[in-house]
Amino acid sequence: MADPSSYRPKPGQIPDSPGVYKFRDEHRRVIYVGKAKNLRQRLANYFQDLAGLHPRTRTMVTTAASVEWTVVSTEVEALQLEYSWIKEYDPRFNVKYRDDKSYPYLAVTLNEEFPRVQVMRGAKKKGVRYFGPYGHAWAIRETVDLMLRVFPVRTCSAGVFKNAARTGRPCLLGYIGKCSAPCVGRVTPEEHRELADDFCDFMAGRTGAYIRRLEKDMTAAAEEMEYERAARLRDDAEALKHAMEKSAVVLADATDADLIAVAEDELEAAVQIFHVRGGRVRGQRGWVTDKVENVDTSGLVEHALQQLYGEEAGDAVPKEVLVPALPEDPDAVSQWLAERRGSQVSLRIPQRGDKKDLMATVQRNAQQALGLHKTKRASDLTTRSRALEEISEALGLDTAPLRIECFDISHLQGDDVVASMVVFEDGLARKGEYRRFQIKSFEGQDDVRSMHEVIGRRFRRYLHEKEHTGEWEENPAQTPEQTSQTPEQTAGPAPVPTAPVPTGPAPTGPVPAPTGPVPAPTGPAPDSAAEPREDDGRPKRFAYPPQLLVVDGGRPQVAAAKRALDELGIDDIAVCGLAKRLEEVWLPDDDDPVVLPRSSEGLYLLQRIRDEAHRFAITYQRAKRAKRVRSSPLDDVAGLGDTRKQALIKHFGSVKKLRQATIDEICEVPGIGRRTAESVAVALASTTPAAPAVNTATGEIIEEDDGGSTT
Secondary structure, eight states, X not given: OOOGGGTOOOGGGSOSSOEXXXXXXXXXXXEEEEEXXXXXXXXXXXXXXXXXXXXXXXXXXXXXXXXXXXXXXXXXXXXXXXXXXXXXXXXXXXXXXXXXXXXXXXXXXXXXXXXXXXXXOSSOOTTOEEEOOOSOHHHHHHXXXXXXXXXXXXOXXXXXXXXXXXXXXXXXXXXXXXXXXXXXXXXXXHHHHHHHHHHHHXXXXXXXXHHHHHHHHHHHHHHTTOHHHHHHHHHHHHHHHHHHHTSOBOOTTOOOEEEEEEEEOSSEEEEEEEEEETTEEEEEEEEEEEOOSOOOHHHHHHHXXXXXXXXXXXXXXXXXXXXXXXXXXXXXXXXXXXXXXXXXXXXXXXXSHHHHHHHHHHHHHHHHHHHHHHHHHHHHHHHXXXXXXXXXXXXXXXXXOSEEEEEEEEEETTEEEEEEEEEEETXXXXXXXXXXXXXXXXXXXXXXXXXXXXXXXXXXXXXXXXXXXXXXXXXXTSOHHHHHOOOOOTTOOOOOOOOOOOOSOOSSOOOXXXXXXXXXXXXXXXXXXXXXXXXXXXXXXXOSOOSEEEEESSHHHXXXXXXXXXXXXXXXXXEEEEOTTTOOEEOTTOSSOBOOOTTOHHHHHHHHHHHHHHHHHHHHHHHHHHHHHTOOGGGGSTTOOHHHHHXXXXXXSSHHHHHHSOHHHHHTSTTOOHHXXXXXXXXXXXXXXXXXXXXXXXXXXXXOOSOSSOO
């Protein structure tokens, strides 16, 4: 626990202008990001007597080891920079909303030549128009089914579309009039895009014009005695009205607005959002969060607005946003929203009428969501706490292992040997810190040796990080080879820092290159005596040690892991292994395993961690094997791209027949010159044909006929 006075900057060093500040811990991770109209006044609040601070604020400032700030010109720039840093660094002490489920959207892929209407979940994609979110996917499909008779837009997948275009026959929807069948040329790309635009306009709330147009056309058709056409137009109008009835009118003035309500207690908060378009509720979503920082309703609303509209632009930001409490600086937030929309946005608290009544409904939904979440989490949190306590008692640990790492080895008969590392914190998977390894020091099957290599590489990287931050002093017991060896890591290079310039005092490292609003340099310079190092504050690979290291295996694997730690001079990490046969737990220095009761929550948690490591390892191993199997001798021919490879295989039928062809025959393939043909012949001649495949049931040799995977 750090003393805040040890890193407190002098008051004269802190500017009294708007800005954004970051607190970092001893590992240089950013643990909290905040903004202020006056940096000097705001930061002074964190360095008062600890007894006078809120418990959460006190925990944050004692966890931190340094503070930095960046000066900006306006409060709006501070809001933008705060949002981008929270998203970039994922600080542990900032409020971060998480969806209580994955909501489906109705999406129109306007980025394709023939836009497609479909249900989508997950991150939003550029060039796709989204409507919702909705509570259930079936509600979207019912609405789309009603609207396709009026707006027959494509709904099929790319594979179905290409197959229909190849055969010249549309799918069933094309025959029954619920698709305009652009795949077979019934409409031009321009006509189909116009249908998609009309579909989007109707979903965006501009409904009255379409229904009036249909009714006018219906009347005209009836007057001309085209009764079949009039009946079809009548049914189309009824279908649109039925689709509209699925979302009742809640605001009579056809308002486009988002209503945000917050329900909270001392520890958690729930946010509910109703998306109203054209006076009708078009979508609903909810978030829950832990109140890890000292924040009131105004702060929760501001964080919700940042997360809701931080990645949005244009019509996705409505004209009106109704909230239960205004943010601390409502003018800056309103200006920020207006910049994202491109026009004025009204941010206010509803006082009377339909909007106040609807806000009460949203508030009730938020209260119910918070109650349901607490009911679910109470059981889950209690179970995880009990599991960690049982593991601690069974293994004789001083404290509960809040961070557990598990390693597993995977291969297929000694080929494609890989390993996985999964991380669980507080009993929950932290997938962003999973890592994969390729075994590099030897070939063949040796799980014990593989485990020793992987553990050594992982913790050499950990020591490497500590050496850079000055937290690790070289152990005299280590050999020069051990202390100087650079660990290998297969997860890729560290990301390039893109954060704005930190201008407050920092114990180590040069500042990253600035992006976004360029701040004016203020505050003391970094410690020039420290070793130069790029340090952007993001969570780093392998930088944080576990309290418990679990290996998938028995006594030999545990001994290998312990030996790897001993060679590196690490003696403060507990090690155990979970053997699959009897699910017993092995410790490094014990002759007999620890047997946890079958009903033990601790055993169940260890099994979940071990199974997750196994899943992650075998997924990587299968992908690696599949990539190797799909390789071809043609891959080694310089200058031979995928198009000409496919042309060769299509012309000859297989690699086997291509290998038997002469250079003159290869030259007959369009696009293949004599020099390329000679290179192909040399490459195929230098490789050994694969052994013929055999049907194990009949003993029949299966002749190669596609050639796509021979090596």
